[in-house]
Amino acid sequence: QLQLQESGPGLVKPSETLSLTCTVSGDSISSSTYYWGWIRQPPGKGLEWIGSIYYSGSTYYNPSLKSRVTISMDTSKNRFSLKLNSVTAADTAVYHCVLWFGYLLSTPFSWGQGTLVTVSS
């Protein structure tokens, strides 16, 4: 069974870079079956898609975050990562890593439990 687990610092200073990793178990992230990505939820606010990546390296980013986001894959460690630079308090959120099936991009299919990242000095 595919499982996703987020990891990374829980506290980031304003203007710095938020870095998170999602380790995947149960299948290879190099499989053409899946897309991988990130969705976040600020406290008391709604869910927001951040971006996604395919095994080929193709990336897709939310236009509102595109200038600050990079998603990459490390196939040797079966994990993928999120970098969000120039963070502000508005980037404080629970960040979930997410899987999509290639034939069902309409549906974020499987989620990690999420990790809270707080932006504060």
Add this chain to the structure above:
Amino acid sequence: QSALTQPRSVSGSPGQSVTISCTGTNSDFGGYDYVSWYQHHPGQAPKLLTYDVNKRPSGVQDRFSGSKSGNTASLTISGLKAEDEADYYCCSYTGSYTFNYVFGTGTKVTVL
């Protein structure tokens, strides 16, 4: 793009049925039937309950059913159980670009 509107909370007794609504605009649903519902117990991974309005992934009980009429989608939980107490979110794929979604505001289901 605003969030889809859900009731803040619904409640029911064990064995009863509850229905959660999810209301948006034409552009939120994009003319598609790409609505999904998630159950989220705090601290756990959100779980997909239904997708494409009324399809269920393998392993999801048939007590959970989705529907859609116009610009309102609904999730019905039949035979309510204590374990169903959780937060529920709807999600619509708008189709305006790949991975463009609008999510619901979330509903807390309480089992009395």
